[in-house]
Amino acid sequence: MAVHAAADEGEDDETADTGNEAELASTGPDAAAAAVAKIIDTSRTYGDLFRQLQAGPAFQAAKWMQNQDLLGIRKLLADAQKNMFPSALAGYAAGLRSMDQLAGREHLKYLKATAALSESAVGPGTLSAWRTSLQIESVMGEIIKGPVFKVPMPQVWATQEFRKSLGLTVHRQVYMTDWLARMDSGRGLLSEISSRPLALYRDYVGSLGDSPTRFELDSSLHTGLGVNGLLGADALSSETVLSDADLEVEVADRVDDLLSPQQAGRLDVLEDLRRALTSIDTKVVEMLEGGWHVVRQAPPAAAEMAAQCAVESIDRAIRAAAPDSEVEKWLPTSGRPEKEWRSSNGRLTRAVRIRYIMRGYKEEAKMTCTLVDNIIALQTQATGRAQAIKHASAGDLSMARCLLGTAEHILTVLFVIERD
Secondary structure, eight states, rough: OOOOOOOOOOOSSOOOOOSSSSGGGGSSHHHHHHHHHHHHHHHTTHHHHHHHHHTTTTTHHHHHHHOOOGTTTTHHHHHHHHTOSHHHHHHHHHHHHHHHHHHOOOOOHHHHHHHHHHHHHSSSSSHHHHHHHHHHHHHHHHHTTHHHHHHSSSOTOOOOHHHHHHHHHHHHHHHHHHHHHHTTTTTOOOOHHHHHHHHHHHHHTTTSOOSHHHHHHHOOOHHHHHHHHHHHHHTTHHHHHTTTTTHHHHHHHHHHHHHHHHHHHHHHHHHHHHHHHHHHHHHHHHHHHHHHHHHHOOTEEEEEEEEHHHHHHHHHHHHHHSSSSHHHHHHTTOOOGGTBOOOSSSSSSOOOOOOOTTOOOHHHHHHHHHHHHHHHHHHHHHHHHHOOOOOOOOOOOOHHHHHHHHHHHHHHHHHHHHOO
């Protein structure tokens, strides 16, 4: 099937404002060390930084970490300050791993504190994604052990296999972000394109309580798999990976491991997804199949063509399921601000179409809009990448699988899983 450029028909204001991964990645090693110095400097870490956090929701968690003298935090940071590690970032990450062994991952307040500390000092990116993924794993672990899955009377759908899928999805996030944090040392392997959706996913999972509904858990599974696709594609599109062929192969191998549960999940819902999309617009199915055909054929610029198929499949589906006439009637009573209704050329935005389709499910709609925003941002990066390659590399093909898989999981949340 011929692959055409993704046509968003004017819905161009939904692309994520991804920016750069703090200033850290682009200002050189000296600036990186200076940026992280407030982590390494004990007095600043437990003085200025906590005063900055005091006004925000992370303060109590950060305060908890500050008071845990038994964890040996001050000594660990002091050791890192004495140049035991090749960079300030590596020293900080090594200190966190040592503390993890003492604190235990079940200490959610501790994990919240380290995530808040990382983002405040370094900004969104690899380190904050790693700490965020640990939070998610801790919260999901409690949900999996909670009332919904308890025997002898679990819900009919709350099977052992489903519970395992949820656990594996978030465990793979930890596996990937932990490895990237070990490799990063300020190289910017992850950006806001994946770390921000991951943080939003953490907030969503954290809001579910111990007895979430089937729809919330199904959404958690497919949204989590979609976020995993963004993590893999983001790492593969980083400048550091693109400029290092050996690193690209290594990252691609890790991404394939990350996607393994995603591919299994894809096979489980593929027929349901195909039926749902066929009833909406048969061209959507053709676009997705065309994208997977690209992966199998492995032409140059496979990621660019797969990204086009992924984005166009989403655009076609939401336009068909949320036609202008129906959305226009709904908007005045939707509660959405008028500035969100239309793009700069007057067309309805992707966001309002998605919220129309998922009306009544505000948080799930927000997560879906975020995934769509960032897959479009990755499409832009894939297009730029295509101009620099002459053949389909391992990284190019892995990125193509990431983007197509994420698109399928977005469409599954929108059109397949049953709502309560």
